[in-house]
Amino acid sequence: MKTVSVNTPSKTYPVEIGQGLLEQAGHKICQLHCKNVMVVTDSHVAPLYGQKVLDCLKAAGLEVSQFVFPAGEGSKCAETLLALLNEMAACHFTRSDAVVALGGGVVGDLAGLAASLYMRGMKLVQLPTTLLSAVDSSVGGKTAIDLPAGKNLVGTFYQPDLVLCDIDTLTSLPAAEIANGQAEVIKYAFLKDASILELLHERASLEDMIARCVAIKRDVVCADERESGLRQLLNFGHTFAHSIEQNSGYTIPHGSAVAVGMVLITRAAVKKGLCDASCLKTLLQVLDECHLPVSTEYSPDALFATVLSDKKRAADSITLVVPRKIGLCELQKVSLEDARTFLQLGMTGESV
Ligand SMILES: NC(=O)c1ccc[n+]([C@@H]2O[C@H](COP(=O)([O-])OP(=O)(O)OC[C@H]3O[C@@H](n4cnc5c(N)ncnc54)[C@H](O)[C@@H]3O)[C@@H](O)[C@H]2O)c1
Ligand SMILES: [Zn+2]
Structure with a gap:
């Protein structure tokens, strides 16, 4: 496993890259001192890795909810964002709880924006599952949704607290x-x-x-x-x-x-x-x-x-x-x- 430490003016966090990291997500996320976590993922990734992540978070003693939306850029929109925020409110999330983004850049951008907005900011963990999100979108703190007028027109700068890049997930990626x-x-x-x-x-x-x-x-x-x-x-x-x-x-x-x-x-x-x-x-x-x-x-x-x-x-x-x-x-x-x-x-x- 390799760790890259990111020290931005707003936050310091590790990016861990290696095999078998999804199985370790539970105890690593517990170290962020949160109780409730919302796993945000899309309809392609949920059946592949959703259960594994839910199980290991629960085994670590966390209260876990899941939000799944249809895969694709079309879901990176205001409607999905609002539905996610409403779901977090319905589950009584607080600022010390965490959003866990399990997926590619679409999931990461949308979940990151929700984490930055809900109660003006809660904890955020990125679990990138595409090569693009591993090398690019999961690190650096840009979050966004698209508007009909253009891509990424609404967003924030909001760094995650932890990035776990499990390279085993990349084996299921289409060419x-x-x-x-x-x-x-x-x-x-x-x-x-x-x-x-x-x-x-x-x-x-x-x-x-x-x-x-x-x-x-x-x-x-x-x-x-x-x-x-x-x-x-x-x-x-x-x-x-x-x-x-x-x-x-x-x-x-x-x-x-x-x-x-x-x-x-x-x-x-x-x-x-x-x-x-x-x-x-x-x-x-x-x-x-x-x-x-x-x-x-x-x-x-x-x-x-x-x-x-x-x-x-x-x-x-x-x-x-x-x-x-x-x-x-x-x-x-x-x-x-x-x-x-x-x-x-x-x-x-x-x-x-
Ligand atoms: N925030 C940033 O700094 C930043 C940087 C670059 C790109 N982006 C954004 O990232 C998005 C593109 O990200 P992307 O290329 O990861 O797209 P994506 O999230 O749409 O993922 C691509 C496809 O792969 C599927 N998928 C994801 N992981 C999989 C896996 N392990 N196995 C099988 N299928 C899997 C997804 O369901 C989707 O169908 C764009 O919205 C772009 O604007 C953001
Ligand atoms: Zn790019």
């Missing part, structure tokens, strides 16, 4: 969900540590790979918990990815969109002389090995139109995350016109 998470792993490799790429397909290195990604996210989040600067680095590939997702009406999975987004910004960086062509070559190769896409059918104009509606953009500029080499990216605040140029350079021609 497409593994690829989704691998796109984020590749993102971390490009941000800080090229050697992570060597671990991508090594089952024996899964624990190590997740721990190294979490440590990178930890370092960035601890330096900038509320995304006023450095934390934007985690958006490598994401600005253009969000446009691709939006253009597809969210039918293209996030990981696939991020894969293409990383290719576009890296190809543009190569053409602008900001990074070496070998960087793009490696990126295309690793994405291909993970069966992730490397190009998009949308036009630069269609994508740029949605870049303009990016919630992270300022009035007349946008911050792009530009690769300089594998393991080093930098923030570049550019005018909207320059952002359009980046996009066009990234899309024109498959070669460099």
Whole structure:
């Protein structure tokens, strides 16, 4: 087992990564001094791991309730959030009780938001069961639901008290969900540590790979918990990815969109002389090995139109995350016109 300690200005907590951690969740959660716990999970994860978690929490002497909602991004909405909050009130939860998020990023974001809102904040434990939630969404404290007007428009910064990542749960993930998470792993490799790429397909290195990604996210989040600067680095590939997702009406999975987004910004960086062509070559190769896409059918104009509606953009500029080499990216605040140029350079021609 590996432990990454996260020390943000608002909270310090451990992220434990290893095998058999669901079975140990009971006594580890008891150490948070709570009495009642609400296990929040979705309709795919509940039949796989719900009972195991309920049993071990009960065996540890905790009072346990369960809230299950239909799997999928569509459930990350105000209706599910309110239903969960009402359920907690019906069970007489107090601020010292805990929400346990068992599932992927959808469960984690929704349960995290509920934990931050109920009585202005209760305890929160993340039990991530997708590769994406293991390396990304369960750590760092961003919570959210979607509005009809857009994704993640309502949310809070609220760090968990404990994250237990049981890598045994990843064995039941469909291949497409593994690829989704691998796109984020590749993102971390490009941000800080090229050697992570060597671990991508090594089952024996899964624990190590997740721990190294979490440590990178930890370092960035601890330096900038509320995304006023450095934390934007985690958006490598994401600005253009969000446009691709939006253009597809969210039918293209996030990981696939991020894969293409990383290719576009890296190809543009190569053409602008900001990074070496070998960087793009490696990126295309690793994405291909993970069966992730490397190009998009949308036009630069269609994508740029949605870049303009990016919630992270300022009035007349946008911050792009530009690769300089594998393991080093930098923030570049550019005018909207320059952002359009980046996009066009990234899309024109498959070669460099
Ligand atoms: N808070 C953050 O910092 C942050 C970061 C990145 C993404 N996100 C959010 O995370 C969400 C995406 O997360 P995700 O990719 O984990 O999606 P998800 O939670 O929808 O999970 C993907 C699918 O896998 C299923 N599943 C989960 N665990 C499983 C398992 N062990 N075995 C079999 N099936 C399993 C789920 O039921 C779902 O159908 C998005 O809503 C995104 O906005 C948040
Ligand atoms: Zn992402």
